[in-house]
Amino acid sequence: MLAQARTIIKSLIIKRAVWFFYCKVYKMNIHKSAIISSKARLDKTNPQGIFVGSDSVITTGVVVLTHDYVSGDRVFKDTKIGNNVFIGVNSIIIAGITVHDNSIIAAGSVVTKDVPSFSIVGGNPARIIKSNVSIGIHGQLIHLSDSV
Numbered sequence: 350m351l352a353q354a355r356t357i358i359k360s361l362i363i364k365r366a367v368w369f370f371y372c373k374v375y376k377m378n379i380h381k382s383a384i385i386s387s388k389a390r391l392d393k394t395n396p397q398g399i400f401v402g403s404d405s406v407i408t409t410g411v412v413v414l415t416h417d418y419v420s421g422d423r424v425f426k427d428t429k430i431g432n433n434v435f436i437g438v439n440s441i442i443i444a445g446i447t448v449h450d451n452s453i454i455a456a457g458s459v460v461t462k463d464v465p466s467f468s469i470v471g472g473n474p475a476r477i478i479k480s481n482v483s484i485g486i487h488g489q490l491i492h493l494s495d496s497v
Contacts, residue, residue: 363387371396380432383407384487392416392444395425402432402450406487410439417444431466435488451484 367387371377375396379385380403388409391399398415401407407430417424426445430436434448437456448454448464455471455478464470468480469490483491 371399377401380405386411389413392428398425398427398444400427400429402430402434404432404486404488405430405434405436407436408438408440408456411436412441414442414444433484433486433488435484437471451488453482453484453488453490 377399379401382403383401383405385407386409389407389411392415395415429447431450436454440458449466453469458475459473461474469478485491
């Protein structure tokens, strides 16, 4: 019981510390209900270009970029992650991408195009695996439809 309480308190403190660090120090636009792993890497080259919606989850090893040096010298682009989005472990979100509400990005995906709402994407480059899926809070899959 005491160990369980300690774990809950610790996770709340870490969650708040990560949010405070990203939002107050780097001025990123992250909703308070979003869950971001302390081991996720959000681009600090253009931190004001990161937008994360409510109840979204960014897991360990995820890289969210907001700059593109290949397109030109110091090209900055906004990267937007909607509400109720789940981004799997070690995924990469390229600069300028919008991940729309209620979507799931599979682990290890490289997202190079916008992700539509109510869809699951995965792969390198990420492609739509399923669409018209029901997504709950924190990007949890509720119902998988038959459409592709």
